Amino acid sequence: MSEKAPGAIPVVEYSSNDYEDIITEKKFDDTALAEEHWTPPEEWVNTFVESYSGQHGGETLPPGSDPYRVALSVFTMNEVDALAFIQQLLVEIPEDYSFDATWAARIRDLYLGHEHCQMKQDDWAYEICKTAGICRNWSCYAEVRAVLLPYDDPSDPCESFRAYLLGICWITVCTMVNTFFAPRQPGISIPGQFVQLLLVPMGRAAARFLPDWGFTIRGTRYTLNTKEPWSPKEQLLSTLMTTQASGTGNFNGLIVLRMPMFFNQAWVRFGYSLLLALANQCYGLGMAGLLRRLTVYPTQAVWPGCLPTIALNRALVAADNRGEVVNRWKISRWHLFLASGLVFIIWYWIPNVFLQSVRYFNWMTWIAPNNFPLGVVTGSWGGLGINPINCLDPSSSGADIMNFPFFA
Template sequence: MDNELGNMDEKDVKLVSSEAQEKMVKSVEVTSVDTDSFKEKLLDRLEQSENARSLSASKEDVKKVLDKIAQISLEEAMEIVDYALHNHEYDNNFPFALRRQLELLRKGCEAYGTDQETYEYDLKTEACLIAYFSPYAEVRSVTDIEDDVDQPAETFRTYVLGIIWVIIGTGVNTFFYPRFPGISLTAAVIQIFIYPCGKFMEYVLPRKEVGIGKWRFSLNPGPWSFKEQTIATMMVSVTISGTYFTQYNLLVQKLPKYYGNTYITMGYQFLMCFSSQFFGLGMAGVMRRFVIYPITQMWPTTLPTLALNRALVLKDERTETESGWKITRYRLFFYTFFGMFLYYWLPGYLFQALSTFNWMTWISPNNFNLAVITGGSLGLGFNPIPTFDWNIANNIYPNVVSVPFFSYVQQYIGAVIGFLFIIGIYYSNTYYSGYIDVNYNGCVDNTNNEYNISKILTNGLLDNAKYQEYSPPYYSAGYLLVYGSSWLAVPLSILYPCLEEWRTLYKAGKEFWFAILHPRTKILPHKFDPFMRAMTKYKEVPDWWYISISLISFVLAAIALSIYPTNTPVWSLVIVVLADVLCLPPLGIIQGVNGFQVGIWMLPEIIAGYLFPGNGVANLILKMYGAQIGQQADSYASNQKIAHYARIPPRSTFRVQNIATIFQVLVALGVVNWQLSNINGLCEAGNPDKFTCPWVTMIFTDTVMYGAIGTRVIFDTIYPMFKWGFLFGFMLAIVWWGVIKCVPRLRILNPNAFFFGMQYFTPYSLAYWTAGLYVNFLFNYVLRRRFLGWWQKYAYVMSSALSAGVVFSAIIIFFAVQYNPKFVSWWGNNQPFSGIDGGVGRQTLLPLPERGYFGYEKGHFPTSQ
């Protein structure tokens, strides 16, 4: 049975009438294009050079494009233009200027306003770049026009290096995750270390073929290839963020300061961790028709990974000079790395005032209002010079340089608006926030002490008598902003992509359903999609493989919930999973188009709070599956898009993702269990090594509010404003969609970006956003606009080296001088933590009332019981 579904959208393309095409064909003479002048112009269009001197570096791509242009007819070129205008009509990443140019090209030479030779040149060139390379210049700059099917990809070397660096990356990041400010080893850093390891194996391994059963492979298939580098990088990038269970649930359930559950055995840990991680992998495979295959899903965050790998493996740097710089990327990396390694001893240990540079509070250390507004520890961080620490500037994103400048500006504006909202909430004492630290990211009782969940539980469930005697939980002003903006962002991030991308969702849904009904039928790619055409050379991964992974993960989760006393029935997991699956496609589209991930971690906790009021552990578990399925699915999908651009065989991607995840889970469980046994005061506020676990505390706070107390009580009594966020989010999605339909150029403004800035406030502050803005402005505005060649060659390498230097310096500092504390006491280390901003003296706007507590009267606390 032949399937024509892959070509179905050709029928929808509004082709120019045959008469109009004939008229345009007659108006254009076919001219020779194989000239040096043409090559130079084409190179400029490919954005691979700033002038003709780089001609030799991309001569293969030039030759291939020239061949396409020489072969293409005017009829086919016009068909491609019509296809592009139709397919990218609602594509925010498709340049408005290019869309305008294509519209003029479609109208003919006279409307285009040039001579016939130029018109022909532009028509054929744009058509060939769109149909045979990529519609996006950013993608063209990091991909090849054709695939080399004989290039080594899934080899012995990739597995060895991939597994080794998965172990290192997962181990380091899992270890430092409870620390604040956080320290992380990014995938970009590991990329750079993978390359010399690959070259080393290229030289030392014997070129010998070995066999295991019926499988035979070469230990050394030749030069270390781009595809090998990409696969090893993929194994690291899909595991580098760690596991949700070990980062949150394991600590919250096991530590006495939280729930202190005694049944957290290794068996329980394995079942929960494996099931939660692999569930997302299975769903990513199901989502690939929605967020991977459509060419309009560009995934801008994947492009730096490809750019860096190409720079490492494919680029010959011996004769290159950029803006006067002759240094190679590798030398720059190691010089920068060692420089930061040495420098970080200052802000990280010897001179900590450089890190928390709250200099404005030094003017009057005991001025409470000054500390609240400008402070970097207690306060909201309104400080034009907030830090001299790269780790602070690069803390919100794994690589702040990879975020487009205009996107970061929108997020920063959101953070500034959030800052103003917090001031208004705090100084008006809204919901008793004036009695609490302004930017505290946990929940407190009615005496402003850390909420003690054990005082209101009996056998893991809410005891109303104890609760009425103790206290409801309360939020700080900063946390109220985070929650309020998050409620609004949930419906906004689901409905808005559905309105904008309903065509993509509809078509992908039809293809998915067709593949389920006809699993042996091959879906043909559109003839103008160069990446899908290339991927048809390889065997596709059957949908039932991914579905099977999700089903096995569900069974493992069901076993854990059934044999351990979690008070969480299996049927509730079914509800949360179904809700999450319905939200995955629109959320994946947001990341694929705009480059940032919108989580729906609040939705499962709301559902669980209604289903099981009084049960914080059930809320914690269901929240994990609800949040992790989406986050992991997007992470795996991003990884698959890298493979799609690099033309990695789909089944190779499937295998390496599964194997990498197995090692990730084993390493993460080992590291966290070691921390529980060896780090004193883990997750305590005064931990000398800064392992204060702010994100763990935040997750615990959520389960107290929506689990132990209950969603209904929160929405109806304690914080009734939250529920209106949903309505406002739905309304904003519809209104803004209407606005951009009337003014299409406003699509560049994304409301999700503004609210993302608000959501990343507590425990961060404006100081983190401001420091990141300076770095992003320097790299992505000044340097990129004035020195594009330098930026392309050095920007990602330099930022990766700075992050690597911080990570390795922090590791040495921790084990050398902090694990057995040797604090250097002097002004530069004491000043940032003195005064009110450092926790000394008055910490809240309002003192406790005479009765000794604030808020509701004892015995009359709101409850669902």
């Protein structure tokens, strides 16, 4: 391990055997009982809020978040509980390929105590409790913390009539269009991102114009419209309904079975199609439940493909944190989305729709047009499309490499 600069928390490199050495050599009073109703000092909460409010660098809070509620959600453990949690976390870090190496080194040094970090006892206690609380109650990954809150607001509407109404309507439209045009050329489909954008004005219109008609059962009121603003929970529920249930499903396979030019199976009718669809859905949901210990519960099971959808929903629906300047950037998430969308339309959408030849603009194959290995490695059409210096070949941006956890 390398030497550290005086007065600073060192960032050191550890070998594979250092993990066990740190955990076995470090001793602390693990027999001490944590207080049942421990509350963090008020100065800790204020320090945390100040670090995430106004002018600051580094991380920022998700839009629509309350810094004080975030702080109270993070500080739920005292030093003894925090050290016990950090000890278990250090065992899992070597198996987590998505964990930030710099932050992992900082956590190891904090675990070794305030003297090792050359910090005051109070400052070290704040850092160790904050780090343990963030990893346990929020997330170990900055990408997840940027879009998700560590607390829940039960007062926000979620399973409302307007959310189900918009979701079911778009499921019907998308399924009809996507299924009808799937076997035809040119293929026409309604992407989920397009519906996600349209749900925002439609949800706000429903929140404003739907009548407040309903009834009460056992003290719970069920109404067409709660007269509350369109919430991020409703937006996410409608988005999930639309994106997950608007595909063609088993339709393409049924065409192969039914049509005369393929298998010509006349017995494939509506009843068989319905049973096949339900069987596949039940099988998929059942396997998801059986594998939840591997794909849901572990901290390492981060699905990066879900994060852009959540981030866009919060940027569209939740209000930005006022007065926030992050790394000298003052632009709001909504304005950044509009600017990025404009650049996307000009640089990607227009060439791919009106100038499709530009999509396969691969200058590296021009070096030797008859070189077959070069075409296989660098070619965009039928090749791997490996190009260290991209120019007008935007087709590589459509790759699905980030839809799954990195370690998988």
